[in-house]
Amino acid sequence: MAHTIAVLAGDGIGPEVMAEAIKVLDAVQQKFGFALEYTHADVGGIAIDNHGEALPASTLAVCEASEAILFGSVGGPKWESLPPAQQPERAALLPLRKHFDLFCNLRPAKVFKALAAACPLRADIVGDGFDVLVVRELTSGIYFGQPKGREGSGPDERAWDTKIYKRSEIERIARMAFEASRLRRKKVTSVDKANVLTCMVFWREVVKEVAKEFPDVELSHIYIDNATMQLVRDPHQFDVMLCGNMFGDIISDEAAMLTGSMGMLASASLNSSKFGLFEPAGGSAPDIAGQGIANPIAQILSAAMLLKYSLGQDQAAAAIEAAVSAILDKKIMTRDIATPGVTPVSTSAMGDAIVAEILAN
Numbered sequence: 016m017a018h019t020i021a022v023l024a025g026d027g028i029g030p031e032v033m034a035e036a037i038k039v040l041d042a043v044q045q046k047f048g049f050a051l052e053y054t055h056a057d058v059g060g061i062a063i064d065n066h067g068e069a070l071p072a073s074t075l076a077v078c079e080a081s082e083a084i085l086f087g088s089v090g091g092p093k094w095e096s097l098p099p100a101q102q103p104e105r106a107a108l109l110p111l112r113k114h115f116d117l118f119c120n121l122r123p124a125k126v127f128k129a130l131a132a133a134c135p136l137r138a139d140i141v142g143d144g145f146d147v148l149v150v151r152e153l154t155s156g157i158y159f160g161q162p163k164g165r166e167g168s169g170p171d172e173r174a175w176d177t178k179i180y181k182r183s184e185i186e187r188i189a190r191m192a193f194e195a196s197r198l199r200r201k202k203v204t205s206v207d208k209a210n211v212l213t214c215m216v217f218w219r220e221v222v223k224e225v226a227k228e229f230p231d232v233e234l235s236h237i238y239i240d241n242a243t244m245q246l247v248r249d250p251h252q253f254d255v256m257l258c259g260n261m262f263g264d265i266i267s268d269e270a271a272m273l274t275g276s277m278g279m280l281a282s283a284s285l286n287s288s289k290f291g292l293f294e295p296a297g298g299s300a301p302d303i304a305g306q307g308i309a310n311p312i313a314q315i316l317s318a319a320m321l322l323k324y325s326l327g328q329d330q331a332a333a334a335i336e337a338a339v340s341a342i343l344d345k346k347i348m349t350r351d352i353a354t355p356g357v358t359p360v361s362t363s364a365m366g367d368a369i370v371a372e373i374l375a376n
């Protein structure tokens with residue numbers, strides 16, 4: 016029986032990098048002897064254009080009928096003049112995350128050896144590379160908290176969002192972070208702003224309580240402002256960074272860039288049944304869309320995470336990760352990660368090289 020995957024490429028570079036991820040998934044099916052059945056559906060700006068809404072019921076139905084969702088990116092200048100609540104990010108991506116209760120967002124930021132020179136940090140800081148896992152709460156916090164609002168006019172015109180976490184929401188994401196750390200270096204750093212925000216005082220207290228279930232894991236706490244600084248000063252000090260929704264959003268872009276490019280950072284967004292939506296951590300990159308130069312690795316590694324977390328195809332996932340590492344060693348690099356002296360390849364040439372590497376081994 017084929018595994019069913021909803022493929023939502025979205026906008027901007029989404030379709031370009033998705034095409035490469037599908038090539039790679041086709042290669043691993045062939046090599047490891049399992050079958051995948053893709054159902055493509057519109058989401059985001061393209062869905063607004065084709066169906067009048069960013070998350071049509073037909074797209075949601077495809078996702079519900081699938082074992083996992085492979086997602087590209089949504090949004091772009093074309094839809095920025097719509098009222099905020101109708102824009103693709105708010106009207107498609109956030110509701111999808113909420114609908115499937117995808118509370119746990121895993122964003123692994125690892126510097127591949129071949130990309131040490133693409134990392135903006137000094138060589139003596141990068142050393143042999145570093146490996147940080149951002150565990151981000153994804154379905155609550157300030158992106159979802161009510162009330163949100165805007166009213167008035169003139170100097171008193173105002174707007175507000177609400178940062179709110181329930182105990183159960185903090186407990187479940189903290190447990191995921193501690194469990195993930197047990198497969199790594201057993202260090203969790205909880206990122207908050209407990210010196211200013213009541214919600215973050217609560218966050219810190221609950222994380223400390225959950226930590227008692229994991230006496231083998233070392234827990235520390237850091238304020239978000241210091242965390243952004245420490246990540247560039249000495250990324251090796253971090254193993255798992257446990258964050259709420261907004262701080263995780265911010266810190267994961269920083270972590271992505273430390274791996275060489277936004278185009279390197281994959282992500283898995285999981286619920287408690289391990290159903291997941293898998294997407295690059297970056298956006299639709301309108302500045303480079305349509306030029307055939309986007310880096311497809313984040314999308315390809317997101318597909319590998321889908322195989323691992325939702326379909327249990329660990330061997331195929333490992334083969335993709337190994338192929339990515341091998342082609343980088345062979346200096347096959349897109350423009351964003353090309354190290355000095357390397358002539359960049361196109362998006363599709365990168366996908367082809369990864370497929371060839373998988374099939375050759």
Ligand SMILES: NC(=O)C1=CN([C@@H]2O[C@H](COP(=O)(O)OP(=O)(O)OC[C@H]3O[C@@H](n4cnc5c(N)ncnc54)[C@H](O)[C@@H]3O)[C@@H](O)[C@H]2O)C=CC1
Nearest residue numbers: 088089090091104277278297298299300302303309310351
């Ligand atoms: N998950 C999603 O669908 C997300 C959507 N967005 C939306 O995407 C649009 C653009 O947002 P930005 O803030 O510009 O963030 P972005 O992540 O799209 O781009 C930031 C920078 O990273 C580069 N970049 C991103 N992915 C790349 C790749 N695969 N290869 C090479 N370079 C890459 C871009 O060229 C740009 O210079 C906005 O509409 C935003 O709301 C932003 C973040 C996440």
Ligand SMILES: CC(C)CC(=O)C(=O)O
Nearest residue numbers: 104105108109264296297
């Ligand atoms: C709609 C945004 C919250 C998307 C984003 O920036 C992200 O998930 O990293």
Ligand SMILES: [Mg+2]
Nearest residue numbers: 264265268296
């Ligand atoms: Mg983001």
